[in-house]
Amino acid sequence: MPIEAVVFDIGNVLIEWQPERYYDAVIGEDRRRAMFAEVDLHGMNDLVDQGQHFTDTIYGWADKYPQWRDEIRMWHDKWIELATPEIPHSVRLQRALRAKGISVFALTNFGVQNFEYATTVYPFLNEFDRLYVSGRMQTVKPHVPIYKKVEVDCGLAPEALLFTDDRIDNIETAQARGWQTHHFEGPQGWADRLVAEGLLTREEAR
Template identity: 35%
Template sequence: MSAIRHIVFDIGKVLIHYDPNLPYSKIIPDEAERRWFFSNVCTSAWNLEQDRGRSWADAEAELITRFPDREADIRAFRKNWRAMVPYAYQDSVEILTSLVDAGRDVTMLTNFAADTFREAREIFPFLNLPRGVTVSGEIGLIKPDVEIYQCHAADFGLEPSATLFIDDVMENVEGAQASGWQAVQFIGAEQLKSDLASFGVTH
């Protein structure tokens, strides 16, 4: 196993909290109806297409055509996005910051819509500390497709076998491993500290 020289962080649910239920608990107060809405209308698969680069206008239009009676609820998704990311995980941010301060090569790779990521950088200034970031919505590729890892490695000059990727979604971890990277699933900050130590990464 190669010594780790590059560390790549996912963002959502690793560094910042994300939960669409937070604003929608007020928009659609009935829990069963809200669950139906996220299962059938503004689904994870629908939202992922914005991470792939689809515009919000096109995304909304596609759903409003199918669910015209839910237009207000559909448009509320983008309008209330900031309420879905209410805080950062400070213990995780401290790990990232300490790695950067220690001179480690830290970058980020995220499934994120281009416009909401620009907002995220304003809300959470620590997202500007790493050397750079690959945002899926900006390049039209998403995790766990192997191509996005290859693109990130090429753009930032990473040696795959010397790269450690941190992501909360196992499929994304496996995508990184399929690209020749080392990778761990994020469970929490304490586990991440242990994982980093097991790879010989001190900070």
Template identity: 35%
Template sequence: MSETNQPADPPVRHIVFDIGKVLIHYDPNIPYSRLIPDESERNTFFDTVCTHEWNLEQDRGRGWDEAESLLIEQFPDKADLIRAFRLHWHEMVSHAYDDSVDIMLDLIQQGHDVTMLTNFAADTFKEAQDKFPFLKVPRGVTVSGEIGMIKPDREIYEVHAKSFDLEPAACLFIDDSEKNVEGAIAAGWQAVHFTGAEKLREDLTRLAAL
């Protein structure tokens, strides 16, 4: 189940955006296409060394020094490539999704209550805010790396709702990950799976939030 709009749902009063792949682009292949030109070799590197699961622990709050040391101990011949992940991180967030950002800013301008909930390392999120100032516009944000929790764990949704005084059933969560959408629904929120700005506009209109 990736989205809800049951008649029993209360009106949407809080809109909560994910960030990566909803408002800004994220792709580790951007710098690594240069660092590891061979696609097969690059895919193997991401599958076995700097994996999604490894990176997710930084989103949970693990420091980069510890993260790099753990991998370098296992793959000493890949030390420079491992360190390159953080060193070239800024290249991975190459651009904003202007159409999605416009939707978010329009919602705020119309007086809707907009916050953000993201899996993001604490230090790279600050860099992202500097690079993309619109990330400072919503009422607030819960950053996983700052609180030691990650989506789709139920606790992070509960912490976000409590931190910003949100009624869970009146929250509409927007995320590109179906697992995170399902996590929000399990926490009692309404949620939609983000696949593009056009569908998001349709979802918001259908839910009378736009």
């Protein structure tokens, strides 16, 4: 079946998301490892992605671990420094697809408030034809309901969707539902896939 829409993940596809890298630079790798071993920061972030309030969740988490209070609050106060930089080649691919009239969607695990903030920093986040943000939908990848909601909302057959994501568990759920998929390991591989599918020319995918 021909591809009718291309679906982008955002974290580590359009924007680098490497919290450990930020903390290594700010507090040092040894302290970062100790904090992450004691505090489930990714679990905290999962709650935000599920729709819990960005500030309330992180500040509440920080209060539970007074020895790491200031460092945990950085996840909120310095959040944009954790979610940086953009991946320019991926952004060019997003825009090249739309310039050809191909529908481009986002399907992302992202909180409500921090996504709104991100759109003020990264204009391309406002350039999707359809935007599926887990915090708004209150369900996250790789669980089936978020994929079902995308299918119902866009009205396209699963086989007509080409989805890229850096996490293999997210890809596997999409595959099980019949979506066409690409495991994102870098923008050049994604560009090559778009060319191979006939969606972009080699020049357009540069």
